Every structure is written in C-alpha cells, then in structure tokens.
Amino acid sequence: MARPGEVGAHLGFEGEGDRLVTHYFECLERAYSGWRWAVTVTRASRARNVTVSEGVLLPGSGALLAPQWVPWNERLLPGDLGVGDLLPTEADDDRLTPGYTATGDDLDEQMIFEYGLGRARVLSPVGRDLAVQRWHSGEAGPHTPLAHAAPAQCSTCGFYWPLSGTLRLGFGVCANEYAPDDGRVVAADHGCGAHSEATTVPSMVVEAQPPILDDLGYDDLTEAGSVDATDSEPLGHS
Template structure:
C-alpha cells in the first residue's frame, strides 16, 4: 500500500514492478499529469455541480504534486471581484498498462485572486487596542510578564523561595504600601517618551508660542518619583487642567504672565481730555483761493440773450404751420 497526500492506494504486483523502473514511472507520471491538465471539462462540471455560483473562463492549471492538478476558473459572483474557483483533480497509475485512468475530484474551493478584495489581515485583540479605547466598564488587565511593571520594593533575584515572596508581601500590606507591582525602568522610559513628544511637550505649538515654562508656574504640581524633575500635573482649570505636562511645556495661562496694558479695548481705555494733539487740516476742495479768477460784470451774458438763443420765436414757428396747412388743402 502506498500513501499519497493522505490517500491510500493499493499496489499489486504489476504496480510494484512499475515502481521498480524509475524511467517508466517518470514517463507514466508525466502522462498522467498531462491528462489531468487536459481534463478542464471535468473540473468545470465539478464546480458547476456544487451550485455555489457561476463559473467563468478557465484561467490556468497548476501541477500540485504527483498525479495532482489544480484548475482555476474565474468566479462570476456578485461581490467577489477577483476571486477564482479552484477544482483539484487527482488520479493514480492504472494496474494494467492498457486500462483507462480514473480522475477524481479531490476538493473545490473559492479562493481570492491577486486583485481580489479581501479583509485585512487579522490582528489579535491585544495588539489592536490603542490609547483611548478603554471605556466605562471595560477591563484591561496587564499581562503577568508585562515588562513595564516590576514588584514593589522587591529584588526578585534575592528571594530564595515563594515563601519569601509571601512574607515580603504581607509586610508590604501591613506598612500600607498596597501595590504589589510598580513601574519598571522600561515602563518609566516609555511614559516619559510619550509625554515629552506629545501635545503637552516642549515641541508643541502651544509651548513654542509661550515664553514661560511650566516648571516655574504656580499651577504646576510635580509628579513623585524619578520623573519629578521632568513632569508634573497642571492645576489651572483654564489650561491643561489635570493633564501631565512637561516642565518645559508652556502656555499663556502661566501664573507669572503679565496682562497687557489697557482695558482690552480702545473704547474702554482712559481718555485724557487735558492733552491737546495738533493735527494739520487739509484744505477744503471747494474753498476759494486768493489766485482764483474774478468774473467781470461785462463778461456775463444777459438772460434775455440766452433765452433767444435757446428757444425759437413766434415768427420762426408761424411759417412752418402755414406750409403744413397749405399742403393739406
């Protein structure tokens, strides 16, 4: 018995003799693969018989191994652009040289092609979660081997057994320390990097526009521990209230900021009515000047002369009326 890709095939004496000849086996295998490649209709009928969707044109045939060939067809299915049908055909050498071979359909599958629209690669939930995703009622437990945390005030290398750890934990609780783990050096470095490069770090736009820094502000509450000299919490309700800020961060609400002079608007500024400001006035456009020409009385035109020029007299109009009357008669 010979096992080929999970399929057991009975080998009788003739087939055993066939296996003893590498040349004959190679020639026979190539012939079988050629027959499988040519069996496009069988592969298509198998996909159509499944009734899963329309089958398009034949794309290619790929030899997967000895006596196994995969036929790929275009999948004409709405919503599956670029997907292909895969029909896997298999066979085995005949017992007698003159016998026909039987072609078997091993499996049928709908697979995405090179230009298929597929879902993005799955990422575990622990790697997908991002800052800001935690909501009310959510539980986000730190892993037991979280490199950001270390036992509180404990040198684990000096402990000889679990009983020593239990004893130290009991003493910690009695002293009111409470926390069994605290930030490690790696955890502190990660937090400091995020805060320093974040929106409340020295490179932000707000800090660049301010001349004063949080380290000298009365609203600045330094954090405890190793990060005390570099970070604190803002206590100004009009600024970054309740947010960790860098000591080099700054804003316009600094406790030492000086308000500009005035009342904020010229309409409310104090007015000194005792001060006189002399402003040169420009000459009026229609005001007469000393060099303006004077019109003599002899140069004026009488009113009756103007009327005789503009309006026709009765003597000039009458002949026109008489001519029109004679023409009508």
C-alpha cells in the same frame, strides 16, 4: 459547490506535486469579483482514474478582501475604554514589575512604600521610559505651538506641581483651572499663556487715530440754501 452560471472560463492550471494538479476557473458570482474557483485533481499511484481532491474559492489579483485581522490589544487606542469595560494586563507585561523588585534610581523609595502594602506590581523601568516618551512628545510636551508661544516654561510656573520619584525633574501636574492642561501631566519644559508670572496682558483698547484734515479742498457757502453773510445781523444786536 457552485450554483449554475457561477463558473466561468478555464484560467489555467498549476502543478502541485507528483500526480497533483490544480485547475483555476473564473468566478462569475458578483459578490466575489476577482475571485476564482480552484479545483485540485489527483491520481493515486498505479490508478487509472483521476479524482477530485479539493475544490475551493480563492482570491485572485484585485479581489475584494477583508482587512487583515489585528488582535484587540494591538488595535486599542487611548480613550477606547468606557464605563464598565475591563482591560486585562498580561502577566508578562514588561511595563510592570513585582512590587518588591528594585527599579533603579528610586530603589529606596519603592522598597519602603511598596513592599507588602498591597500592590502586586509597580511601574518597571520600561514602563516608565515609555510614559516619558509619550508625555514628552504629546500635546503637553515642549514641541507644540502652545509651548512655543508661552511666555515661560512650566517648571517656573507657580501652578506646576512636580511628580515624585525619578520623574520629578522632568514632569509635573498642572494645577491652574484656567490652563488647557489643568489636571494633566505636563513636561517641565512645556508652557502656556496661563503661566503664573505672565503679568503682561495685551491691551484690548483700540487707540483713536488723529483726525485727517483736508487742506486742499473747501466748501462753497454761496450755494442755494446757504446763509449769506450780508443777511446776518451784527453780533451783539437782537
């Protein structure tokens, strides 16, 4: 299993069971720093000779290991889906429910508009609650510096378009092209500086400061190069 020079000193042994012992040896291969060779030997019942049962390379303390494997649906992040990518939804996804199923507050609306019109599944109460938590705690929620500095909440803005159904009271879509959340779902208690009623615009004109008069100092006009008052002609004469 190992090339010459890759097996080091004996590190000890461990009893695995009746007539079954595993011996550990140091691994000198530079690519497997911290690993160790494990050789398991055994003796059959009433047999005289000991035979090798198994030999493997195992990680020890401080061994370099690959990251733990995580299923793709658990490591997927928002924005990872690209052009042409498909994201299959599991049949038992608790965020969805059959289109003919009652979902609570919006029972009448969903039964009228979803029954038999092509959508096999619609948003379930679990999926709706997850979306509410995600939207309300995200960048378009009330707990952001942008919302704290806003003159008023989105619910009072003329560019706020409320959602339909049970989410109407809490969320809407921003329709202000100059707002940072244009075209995105925002919480009713979110806000930004592009509020429709933000009529007070900070002045960009810098006010001129009054001149500073020095009443303590004076200029000596009798210095060289200065005009002597006695050499001047009287006013009114050419």
